[in-house]
Amino acid sequence: MLERHELEAFLTLSEELHFGRTAESLRVTTGRISQTIKKLERQVGAPLFERTSRNVRLTALGQQLCDTLRPAYEQIGAGLEQAAIAARGITGTLGVGFSSLWSGDLVVQAADLFRVRHPDCAVHIQEVLLGDPLGPLRSGKVDLQLTALPIDEPDIALGPVIFSEPRALMVPDVHPFAQRETISLEDLADATLLPMAGIIPDYWLDHHYPRRTPSGRNIPHGPPITYWQEVLSHVSFGQGVSVVAARGARYYTRPGVVFVPFSDAPPIEYGLLWRAGEDTARVRTFIQIIREIHPPVRRSGRP
CATH class of the missing domain: 3.40.190.10 (Periplasmic binding protein-like II)
Structure with a gap:
């Protein structure tokens, strides 16, 4: 039987591909992560990760296990989150911005589903001009936005990459x-x-x-x-x-x-942003709905 801490350690390491960052993310020691993975590998009967002095990567078996476990893990997490939201109730107003028309299509689709599930919460949608991509978010005109990356600001939280475009x-x-x-x-x-x-x-x-x-x-x-x-x-x-x-x-x-x-340019990635420390129940719920409609893509080798 796979215990929860083993599952979290395995899935987090499969994302980070770094024992130190995995330990920091789960707030345990690096040794604890190493021991947990070794125990899991003994239970499976084969290595799940290839380790060198330079990097860590999933074996073919490890990738297969990751692809099998992750959807179920995320579904459980989503179910718990939905239950917590239902208990709290979602009310008030949520402002959602988008920076391109194709981002706006996804935001509108998510907003329609959000309103059905949470009719007591209003959703206001607005386009965010490329000339001031973070102004509406910082001023509070929007609480969440789907925009072209990269964004690396201390007062802005960055969520998953939702999709990418050539x-x-x-x-x-x-x-x-x-x-x-x-x-x-x-x-x-x-x-x-x-x-x-x-x-x-x-x-x-x-x-x-x-x-x-x-x-x-x-x-x-x-x-x-x-x-x-x-x-x-x-x-x-x-x-x-x-x-x-x-x-x-x-x-x-x-x-x-x-x-x-382009034949050689990297794709343009689009991700979710919100004000750091203000991931309210409304924001988390809308993010979850977007992830349901359009599951996040792999970015730089990470899911």
Whole structure:
């Protein structure tokens, strides 16, 4: 019989792939985690992790066990959370923001289900402008938002990566790139990239609008633009190009604009944010509903 602490140790280690971080997460010693995993491996009869001085990774058997146990573990946790919510009652108002139209689709879908389950709680939905991605959250206009990452701020809590989207380059239809099936990050050195302007963290801008290619070539930047509709206009009139989620081709149909997928760029990840220390019952419930509708994706090798 698998005990709860063994299950938690195994699943947490399968996420962290690091004994120290696992111990810190579960608030036990590293030795305790090591002993628990060894005991579990003896019970199974085979190694579940491959350990070296540099890294830890799941064996094929360990991955199989993880994939089998995790859904049941999360279902139990969700059931307990739903029971606790039902006991407390969910009332008041919840503000939810989104930073892209495809994020908004998921937020609206989750809000509809939230209202059915918790009719005494109102949900207000609003778009969060790319020029001020954290302003509404910090000001309290929204309590939770689904937005493009990365976000690394001390006053903002980051939840799971809910989904990711392949990147594309939005170019004028007269641009040489428009005739190609794919482009690479190196190709950005031969175009003028149009970045966003506003109250935006530098690391976010560097991630989405890099200044150098992977080989170190300079990427020309045009004047920063405040509103997304302006980006569409600038691109259509041949004043530059812009990085965007490939799905944008279905949402931003416009004459004179072509979306060309990247062959080597990492996907754009979208995750949930809320104010640190303010994960209220309303926030946790809405997050759980989003996870039901769209289970979180694996990020950097972690579930």
